[in-house]
Amino acid sequence: MEILALLIDFILHVDRHIESFVASYGLWVYALLFAIVFVETGLVVMPFLPGDSLLFVVGALCGVGAMNLPLAIAVLLVAAILGDQCNYTIGRYFGPKVFQWEQSRFFNKKAFNAAHEFYERHGGITIVIARFMPFIRTFAPFVAGVAEMTRSKFTAFNVLGGAIWVVGLVLLGYAFGNIPLVKQHMEKVIWALIIIPGLIAIVGGWRAQRQQKAAG
Numbered sequence: 001m002e003i004l005a006l007l008i009d010f011i012l013h014v015d016r017h018i019e020s021f022v023a024s025y026g027l028w029v030y031a032l033l034f035a036i037v038f039v040e041t042g043l044v045v046m047p048f049l050p051g052d053s054l055l056f057v058v059g060a061l062c063g064v065g066a067m068n069l070p071l072a073i074a075v076l077l078v079a080a081i082l083g084d085q086c087n088y089t090i091g092r093y094f095g096p097k098v099f100q101w102e103q104s105r106f107f108n109k110k111a112f113n114a115a116h117e118f119y120e121r122h123g124g125i126t127i128v129i130a131r132f133m134p135f136i137r138t139f140a141p142f143v144a145g146v147a148e149m150t151r152s153k154f155t156a157f158n159v160l161g162g163a164i165w166v167v168g169l170v171l172l173g174y175a176f177g178n179i180p181l182v183k184q185h186m187e188k189v190i191w192a193l194i195i196i197p198g199l200i201a202i203v204g205g206w207r208a209q210r211q212q213k214a215a216g
Contacts, residue, residue: 015057015186022066030071033058034079041083044090044142051134052193055169057186060177062170073170080162084127084141088154091145123149128161 022029033054040051055076062069123144130140144154176182182189 014053014190015060018054018057019061019066022061029067030075033072034075037076037079038083038086040138041080041141042086043083044087044138051137052132052169053190055166056173056177056189056193059170059173059175060183061173063174063178069170069174073167076170077162077166080131080166081159084158084162085155087138087141088145088149088151088158091142092148092151094146123147124153124157127154127157128164131161131165 018029018033021032025032036054037051058067058072058076059069061067062072127140127144130137141154141158177186
């Protein structure tokens with residue numbers, strides 16, 4: 001419970017924790033940022049780590065000179081790309097094993113084939129959009145791997161999505177993170193960066209489920 005409380009506090013006050021880490025350990029903050037983003041995007045069991053809010057806060061810290069903007073973007077971008085690539089590879093490893101399973105109450109081979117077809121047709125845009133969706137951005141590359149999406153296609157959209165996500169949110173924080181009103185309500189900004197994309201993902205999933213039921 002204590003670890004969970006610390007994790008929640010870190011997520012909700014990521015600005016204070018990162019700022020404190022910079023003050024105490026200097027350049028080691030780039031290693032910490034790499035680890036957080038890589039783990040969140042690369043390990044399917046860690047979808048709750050801060051992503052969007054972390055990038056925004058890093059941009060804000062770069063805006064006051066506490067961190068180097070080009071270096072921060074480079075480190076975060078590499079972590080985001082390698083994380084998704086790792087997640088995809090894990091899914092790809094398990095994909096052939098799943099594909100060999102027989103049809104049963106626990107495994108629907110028709111649904112698996114449909115997932116593979118979907119990722120071949122629309123997986124690229126899914127990988128890009130998923131970058132901005134908490135939890136979904138952790139599972140999307142894994143599912144793409146399980147569904148055996150072509151690696152070259154996945155890699156191309158992985159790089160594109162990672163670049164838009166990292167550069168976009170870091171520069172957003174760089175431009176607006178130090179405005180007095182934003183700094184004064186940073187906790188609310190962090191909540192918004194967590195809740196709004198999450199709600200969009202939930203509504204999107206609900207609508208897709210309704211459409212699937214209607215089609216079925």
